[in-house]
Amino acid sequence: MINPKTEIFEQFAELARVLGQGNRLELLEHAAQGERSVERLAQLTGLSLANASQHLQVLRRAGFVRSRRDGKRILYQLGDGPVIELLGALRRYAEHSRAEVRGIVSDYFNRLDSLEPVSREALVKRLDDGSAMLLDVRPEDEFALGHLPGALNIPFADLERRLAELPTDTQIVAYCRGPYCVLSFEAVAALRAKGYDIKRLEDGFPEWKAAGLPTGPTIERQQLTSRR
Amino acid sequence: MINPKTEIFEQFAELARVLGQGNRLELLEHAAQGERSVERLAQLTGLSLANASQHLQVLRRAGFVRSRRDGKRILYQLGDGPVIELLGALRRYAEHSRAEVRGIVSDYFNRLDSLEPVSREALVKRLDDGSAMLLDVRPEDEFALGHLPGALNIPFADLERRLAELPTDTQIVAYCRGPYCVLSFEAVAALRAKGYDIKRLEDGFPEWKAAGLPTGPTIERQQLTSRR
DNA sequence: CAATCAGTCAAGTTATTGATTGAATGATAA
DNA sequence: TTATCATTCAATCAATAACTTGACTGATTG
Structure with a gap:
């Protein structure tokens, strides 16, 4: 590791990129309600099964959700880090600075x-x-x-x-x-x-x-x- | 606008994408110290001038920084939304859930x-x-x-x-x-x-x-x- | 043990993104 | 007015990301 600071920023950026996709944010909101199967989440968001599955795996790698197997299905739910806090900060920032968000709201x-x-x-x-x-x-x-x-x-x-x-x-x-x-x-x-x-x-x-x-x-x- | 909820998530995601790049986060940290010219910021981060300029414009469009002209140079500084709060939430989340971050630290x-x-x-x-x-x-x-x-x-x-x-x-x-x-x-x-x-x-x-x-x-x- | 079901994986396509280069602004200084 | 300086713009290229399709895996159910 040449520069630990650059390395840290890169880590942060990687997490931010995971949140940088509307479909993933939507999946995340649904997973925040409680455990959901991939199929259910795909339904709720209108994504194809494979696509939802892939997004969920991206979210999981970043720790935003976790999953467990129950019989033949796999259930996803919110991860245990301060995910809601991070999303809340994003929301508050968006409300403050994006006219579009205020406008839509x-x-x-x-x-x-x-x-x-x-x-x-x-x-x-x-x-x-x-x-x-x-x-x-x-x-x-x-x-x-x-x-x-x-x-x-x-x-x-x-x-x-x-x-x-x-x-x-x-x-x-x-x-x-x-x-x-x-x-x-x-x-x-x-x-x-x-x-x-x-x-x-x-x-x-x-x-x-x-x-x-x-x-x-x-x-x-x-x-x-x-x-x- | 077909679905206002999807639209909102897309807005959030757009902001997150802006933070999804290590160089931009680094520029942002330097801009958070006070006003800085593009040239200075480019030096501090080791980016080419044009590249830094472009990143700064991306940051500005998202409201993370603002700029003003002073003579022939343009000075960037932190925007006035809750930027630090958002970055703080990102940092706290990263520390919690990314072994890499904890490891580097x-x-x-x-x-x-x-x-x-x-x-x-x-x-x-x-x-x-x-x-x-x-x-x-x-x-x-x-x-x-x-x-x-x-x-x-x-x-x-x-x-x-x-x-x-x-x-x-x-x-x-x-x-x-x-x-x-x-x-x-x-x-x-x-x-x-x-x-x-x-x-x-x-x-x-x-x-x-x-x-x-x-x-x-x-x-x-x-x-x-x-x-x- | 085959059939089925839920999810994942791998490969391919198209669209975005980041970085580089060189030309074009816009403000000041000579 | 011309020259210079700081920054931005435009064009380009390579790398990455999102989505689709179809094959694959692992756990049930008949």
Whole structure:
């Protein structure tokens, strides 16, 4: 090694390059929800199986995800380094300096939810004094792999049918996969249109978990995934 | 725009790609020290002029640096988004998950400085009660563009000649450009060998500044750079 | 033990990227 | 105004990356 400093920068750059691909970031977000098979991840992102597999291996080599075998399938989940923190820093930087990101966010998301989201701290306080209830609009399987404590799960697709389960006298705080997850934006828009008092949680499940906060009862993964 | 989420990930990825190149990260570190001309940055990194110029433009388009003209030269400095924070997150992730990084750090740096570095908080406390003095081992021009308050500047190259200026009864805390800047490691090793009680500051000047802490009297840039 | 299923690997194509060279700007100095 | 200096632009080439296709591997299931 001629120059250790150059060498270090090269290492950093290698990691950054792994994040330098939209499809990989998307895979990473899905893997951050809990364990997922390659096939599932390929579906979720719309990538071909081989392509998703290859991207996942790139992510794994960089430690962003880890994998284990369960029967004939291989399950990927987030690695155990400060991945969420790194992605958060990237997001915050992007929001600060890329007009495009701000533009997309405001053009698209803010059209759906013009009101400011609720922070984690504010949520905890409101839950403590009973002035709000938590709504998880992710699909059931993601919910089963872990969720915020006390959250009610109504997948976005089922919302219309299950309105009866929602309180009309308490504020609702909805969340899903992360700051850019479309589900919670749309849930808020849909329910607000029906007169509910509903807000969006600023973060999603992965951020909550990464912050070391308690997560709801997690079904044993072993059981969940080896059954079929 | 078909899918705003995909679009956002693509934006993030674009930024990550900009950081995905060792030379750019190195340029960025130098630009983080203060304003620098393209020629100077090219020298510092050993890149050809045109190449450095092109990399700097890539960095600028992503907002990591900004530039202004001063006479016939163009000066680059760090952009005003949370760049240092992002780089810090990248570094922390790398240290956590890349054996190579840990290896390089321990093989090379720790050979020079086996003792744990001093944190910002610890430094402030020691400076307050007078139990330590601050040593900035960067070149004079970098020091002039900004430094930690109360620091004594002895560029690494001059250390041997200016030993008389250093106290033998107080602990010395040395710092330079950042966590991986070689100067402070070598200064600590050199002075410790001579019997000085010296430690390394965990961070460097850019991190200090990014944390919003006060920096030493900055010479007016206008004056400094248009003179010649 | 064959058949099947989930994922990986290897090879090839096309598109991007990084570096070099030399010409073109744009500002100052003679 | 011309000459000079610092930087950028444009063209080029080699290296790398993303995606596809089809063959391969390893673990079940019949």
